[in-house]
Amino acid sequence: MPTLELALRLAGNSKHQHSTGEDISPLRIALQTLDGMVAGGIYDQVGGGFFRYSVDAQWQIPHFEKMAADNGLLLALLCQANIASGSGRYRRVIDQTAAWVMDRMQDSNGGYFTSLAADAHVNGQPASDLVEGGYYLWSSEEIDTALTTEQAQIIKLYFGMDGNPNCHGRWHPNAVRPVEEIATETGLSVKRVVIALSGGLQTLAAERQKRTAPLQDRKILTAWNGLLIRGMADASRETGNQTYLRSAEKALEWLREQHWQDGSLQASSYQGVVTEDGFLDDYVMLMDGILALLQCRWSDDDFALLLQLANRVMELFTTAEEDGLRFTCAQREQLLVRLRPFSDDALPAGNAIAARVFGWLARLTGDRRFGELRDQIFAGSWQQVNEMPLAHAGLLAALQDDLDPPPLVVLCGQPGQFAPWNTVIRDHLGVRGYCLWV
Template sequence: MLNTSRIIKFTVFALLLFVFGCKDTPSKNDYAYTNRLIDETSPYLLQHAHNPVDWRPWSDSALEEAVAANKLLVVSIGYSSCHWCHVMEKETFADQDVALLMNEHFINIKVDREERPDLDHIYMTAVQLMQGSGGWPLNVILLPNGKPVYGGTYHTNEQWKEVLDKIINLYQTNPQKLTEYADKISSGIHATNVIEPKNDDTHLTKNTLDLSVKNWQKNWDSKWGGDLGDQKFIKPHSLDFLMDYAALTGNDTIKKHVENTLDRIASGGIYDHVGGGFFRYSTDPHWEVPHFEKMLYTNAQLISLYSKAYKVYKKIRYKTIVKETINFLEHEMKGQNGGYHSAIDADSKGKEGGYYQWKKEELKLLLKEEYSLFSTYYNLGASNSSEKEASLIIKQSSNDSLFSIQNDILPEKLVHLKTKWQELLFNERQKRVSPAIDDKVITSWNALLINGFIDAYKALGNKEYLTRAIALYDFIDTNNTRNDFLIHTYKKGSTQQEGFIEDYAFLIDATINLYSITGEKKYLDRANNLHTTTSTHFTDSVTKMFKYTKESKLISTLIKVDDGVIPSPNAIMAHNLKKLGILNYDNKLTEKSKQMLSSMAIYLTDNAKDFSKWSALQLHTVYPFYEIVIVGEKADSIADIFNSHYIPNAIVVASTQESSLPVFKNKYIEDETFIYVCQEGACKLPVQSVEQALKQL
């Protein structure tokens, strides 16, 4: 479909780019091609800045150009630590023949899904409607008006050229057919974002909640934990809900399922037993062979989960997981000036997981006579089928006490050996080429980490964790705010401005928790101000939910209500409204929270696994939810005691002095410290000991 003159023109253009597009100082950064991504700060976009494809970032001007030229758009979405994104970049987008085809017939746009989750959600929905599933890289072809006519994930070079040829031919010969198909897909996208507002709470009962969990339970993996599936993602918010549900209902079976899941994850290859931290997901049902990306949101949420689990199950391993994961984040993902980076790549020197895997001979040389015991304890498993060339993945014994008995080793000796082995392998691994780090600071993900630090402080009592939570909040407040609005990502030189509802929802949640743990009014004020912003700029007049963006120029308003690897921002907002309503004595906020939950009730019974954060709110609606209010000179120390306990249905607030805040009104008595157990402002008789208050609960 390409003539000789076109090829000559492109070659001349490429040469001109090479001659005039060079930097002032010739260096290793000189490339044959440089496209418009070169001015971006996203590591993912910069990975494609020297493709021969004429990539550009998403912008109004690119869309206007498509309309003016009546050209289709290729929108390719991925992220910097995505292995198959790297593969397709090298195989396909670096190919000149592919570039010639794309540049002549399309406006080509690259999107970092971590910078623009709104675009990712919209077009992922399109691909799921077209193909039944999705993934990354996400490649969609759009009409000039932004409506999708094709969507898929990874393509080989030949597959991609075949797709492009077919779409080009169809657009030239039968554009009406493409338009009709695009309209149908766009209608489907719109339908997935329509939630009928309801105020009927008759379905919010203990019975309906029990039924939803029972339906979900049919899909649980009783042996390996989590849900059944060929691949497994860790869903911290789901396990968090089930832990609370088991406690309030006294369901020991569910409590054991959560414990088994946590144990399997902690001992599997999905956890980095050498350097700490969790990988993104397991490529098998047994949590053994991970996909080797490390994401901030994964580790932030798992710090919270294992902190809570430590309070419930009292297992030392859970405490160790929390400490090691925090140490990993401090050493590997924290920026020089504060703020935590978004991701660590799966690849090292072009090999997926190469940084984390070991050859048998390599381990034997390092460990010498201790190799046999080491390999038994760590259940070494091959990551491929060729035993001779196998790269080994380190897993861990699930029971240290049993291992000590079976191998005639004193428990303290085993602890010493594990520390020695970890240090030995960690130091050796440090000599390797490290995976690349995506150094964007994402507001919502860092807010999750603020909560992680707070939860670790509550469970372990280490005040350094609280200090880190406060420092991280201060960083976000300083760097990720523009004119009283939040931005989604921060990186020096970045032009990103727009904050999404997930940024506001998660940061409100974090500031409420900071207020609860510190008693400092400035955090409650910040939470109230952020809520005012969301209410003013994000409320959807039709669904009464919160829109994903302040102003949407996309093909559909985006209302994100289901959980993914992070919880639904609307569900988080509903929790925030309930807590702010309690703390401010504002019934309008608690009623808004219940209204949002009522609108979601019909989805929960058969789909609890996708809406566990809503189920958690239902749990706090059908069972009592308390505010524990502590007032007096000993309030802070007593609050610390409450926070160290596992209480699944309460928020703790404390003040050492008289306060004008509604939650403390008429509760302060000079020279005394009293504990009030309340429900939406209605309090039981005040008591002076933690034991008495726990009995009232």
């Protein structure tokens, strides 16, 4: 996902063409990848939210676990793609995923849970064996029973439910046919097809809720909550839905009350009991989430917490011997090696997020220490970045912000005065810009 974000950030570059004339611009590659994810089995077509990863080359069948971190990253990425594409084509998926997060992944106290398990009973029947994806699969007969004849016909055409079922003798929905093609085949109007499809999916979602849901990992991880706070804040800013903003604010308030103790951040909690001191990712991913929230509305308390976290990062994770930030703080037990994470894996590297966050803090506050720390991260990582650039997409994105600073806009006034400016500011800032409503 860091690589896709970098590609979207490069969307302003001139078009690239292969020798065959094919458009191979970073924007086209990123959007085509996201389109495949949104239409395929990685995305939960019925209930919203993304599964862990695909297990086949066609992206039809996923590993059915759903993770808070993945969905936080993808929400933020889809919001950027919605801007970069200029088409608004990801709005439906943003709304569905944000709604799923609030419904299934948020504790009543505010924190976001960690994951939903992959295994479940087939059709939600406790007497059946646990099967990976069992909660999400459908038989043709179940669809016929739940829906009207027209809805069932449209659903089956849209998801290509003909031939042999694609998963454990049942169907895992993949969007394979456009509604225009279905309208032509059935003789119905496009509007009627869309209405039947939407109504059918709502009915299937309600039917699925009656099943026994997969088990949930109810730990609250600080780093992953930071990713979801950013994703939900970005979703609120992109769609204008204040419910998403309130969800993110509620999560931050929980972390402030439960995980921020005596000037130190805790890594996780379970049923209100915190477990251990935070790692680099916990600090910088939460800082990134707070920066996203501040783009939705100003809060003196949130900004004060952001600065406290920044100062603790400099105290706990820096060292005079090496440039860059260590993953573990100096106060933890003695380790043979203290790693400095520069390369991305399933999540962006902690140093990559830190470089971007501290770069913004340097601009917002004028505090030279923040800019110096960002430069130290670049210095410590440069050899690795130069040798394997695509493994360090997060750092390259932060470096882009340093070499070509994105626009920064500050609007002052009452919250009700900002609404007319939303579209203008969004179009002006593009994917990389930053706006504060003070």
